[in-house]
Amino acid sequence: MSLLRGEQFDPCFLSSIEEDLLIKKILQTHDPNCRYKIDADQLILIVESTMHFISPKFSYPRSNCINSRNIEVFGLEEKLGYTIRKISHEILCKCYEDGDLHEETMMLFETLGPFRWDAKVVLTLAALVSIYGEFWLIMQLVHHNYLAALTAELKQMPRELNMLKIQFKALNLLIDTMIEAANLVLDFEGLPLQQELLDDEAVVVTKSKMYITIYWILRSSISCASQITDFRTMKDNQVHSNSTTIAAWTLFSLVYKLSGLCNDLRENLRMCQMQIDRRFPEKIHDLFKVSHFNNQEVLRVLFTLKNDLPLKESSREKYCGIQELESKVVILLISKPELFAAEKIFYLVQQMHDHPLHEKFGGSYAVLWVPIPSSHTWSLTDEMNLKFLSNSLPWFSIRRPWSLHSTVVNFIRQEWNYKDEPVMVVLSTDGVVTNLNAINMVWLWGAKSFPFSASREKELWEQENRMLQLLIDGIDPLFTKLVEGGEHFCIYGSDKISWIREFNYTLKKIRSAGVQLEAIYVGYRNPSKDLGNVSDISIEETSSISLSTAKMKLFWLRLESIKNSVARLEQASSSLQLVLKLLDACDTCNDWMIIVKGSSTDVIILKGREVEERLNRFPELAENVAKLGLFGAIRCAMGSPLPVKPCYHDEILPSEEGLTEETVFCSRCKRPVEKFVVYQCNVTESAEQ
Secondary structure: OHHOOOOOOOOOOOOHHHHHHHHHHHOOOOOOOOOOOHHHHHHHHHHHHHHHHHOOOOOOOOOOOOHHHHHEEEEEOOOOOHHHHHHHHHHHHOOOOOOOOHHHHHHHHOOOOOOOOOHHHHHHHHHHHHHHHHHHHHHHOOOOOOHHHHOOOOOOOOOOOOHHHHHHHHHHHHHHHHHHHHHHHHHHOOOOOOHOOOOHHHHHHHHHHOOOOHHHHHHHHHHHHHHHHHHHHOOOHOOOOHHHHHHHHHHHHHHHHHHHHHHHHHHHHOOOOOOOOHHHHHHHHOOOOOOOOOOOOHHHHHHHOOOOOEEEOOOEEEEEEEHOOOOOOOEEEEEEEOOOOOOHHHHHHHHHHHOOOEEEEEEEEEEEEEEOOOOOOOOHHHHHHHHHHHHHHHOOEEEOOHHOOHHHHHHHHOOOOOOOOOEEEEEEOOOOOEEOHHHHHHHHHHHHHOOOOOHHHHHHHHHHOHHHHHHHHOOOOOHHHHHHOEEEEEEEEOOOOOHHOOOOOOOHHHHHOOOOOOOEEEOOOOOOOOOHHHHHHHHHHHOOOOOOOHHHHHHHHHHHHHHHHHHHHOOOOOHHHHHHHHHHHHHHOOOEEEEEEEEOOOOOEEEEEEHHHHHHHHHHOHHHHHHHHHHHHHHHHOOOOOOOOOOOOOOOOOOOOOOHOOOOOOOOOEEEEEOOOOOOOOOOOOOOO
């Protein structure tokens, strides 16, 4: 039998010098093509899945999404299936030769030369299991399927294999041990920053163990294939022969050899992992203490530890490396795999991708989505959310976020304060963190926030003088029309149907006095399922305009974003008073309204019972609207007490068209003020004159 052929070289008992020579010969065959990239982790899952159906001893696959089409292959001129068939054909050819097993193993190394070490072992196992799976499938169907019976007859395969249980046990056990050893090779190849975090001695020793282990995986694959070939051609009178028993014990001896190598490699791997776990956190912390020439070093340490093409760009439907982000401001959008509710996702795309300034700044920044689930494991739902959103959204995403190193995830949670609520951490072009959470400024200003740093956020607040537009910008065209038209309108919110009805009654009385006042219902914070019913009542009973549920949520999102953003400022400017008052009203009462005119920063804010108590008096003084304007009439109707002493507050207002016709009210006491005209010359005489 081919499994029992003699050999000139027996590597079972090698001296250290002979082992070094063997490693040297193995390394001479290793000529990796940097373009060849195979998803070894996914391929070995398919190997394990196949063996599960051959032998119940094998556990069920570790992934919910095992599919050969999911295996990512880059750079190969041929399909992965063809490469596997070519390797299996070469292994089978060696089974029919009466050559030296060691030389045949080295020839197999030559064939696998262009591949990385992890790809070598996984491709070999895939080739072996495909041979074994085909054989076992025919043997399982031979008594139940006529096609299988005919195929077995053509291949001259025996009809009964029940008497070969010991041989199958040895074969299955050896393949199981080979898969165990292969996973250790994959684990070592996937260790992050080996050259930077491991001692030279640890690397040399562990790699030496790995090379010898790979040698025995390849050598054992030829022995396994020889045994499978023997099964195919075995005659009935050979089933109980001594040769089959010897062959089984030969496989058991390989199990023993590989098990010992696995134990040694596992121990070396454990020591390496301890070194990395000890040094990796410090490496990341030191990384962010200094600026770099570009952002590539930072992105490499965070995201490319186990993958040369860690990113996915949906707009071009391709996988790519971190070099795509070089010279860009990178915004790390960190969230759970489901990201946001749909309306927030659309709004974020609008702010970052469809914003008017995106054409100007879009080439200078990139959004990179980093999904991190709440638990330490990825569920099927998480994977489905990731697949859908990463294929749909116009930015980069981490292609295989479950492969992120635990140290990286812990750093994000602890140092960047990620608590399962979405954050946007901003990296400058030189890899420095310039903002630990830019999400509020993105909601408010979108691409105008470029370069999205904390200093830019402060600058935007210093420049902001249109508080009302900031609150309602981009939510609904109606808001824009009312503001640009300079019209009076009110925005109100409540979660109580009774309060809305009372407010509606008051609003009708104001309109009956001939005052045109548009009312817009914006719901309330943290709406429940009955929000639609409240909205319907506000529309039906008052002819109010009610925003859609999605737009209401955006209103409250912007309001909350302003609150969170302002909280980061050392001192709020006077231009923020409108929003701060509204925030105070919303925080202290669920029932409120504001009356505004166009883009003016002068507003009236009422809450709770104040709305009915104050506005019910308005019709009595409706005639004042023509004289004092709507705001003046409402303030008079509110019955604000006159100050005990004269106010004497002066304000200098810029000349505006129509200003002389409209009553101006004191910003302190809210009473009409007397007007004086002041002429000021701003022309500076030149020094030369």
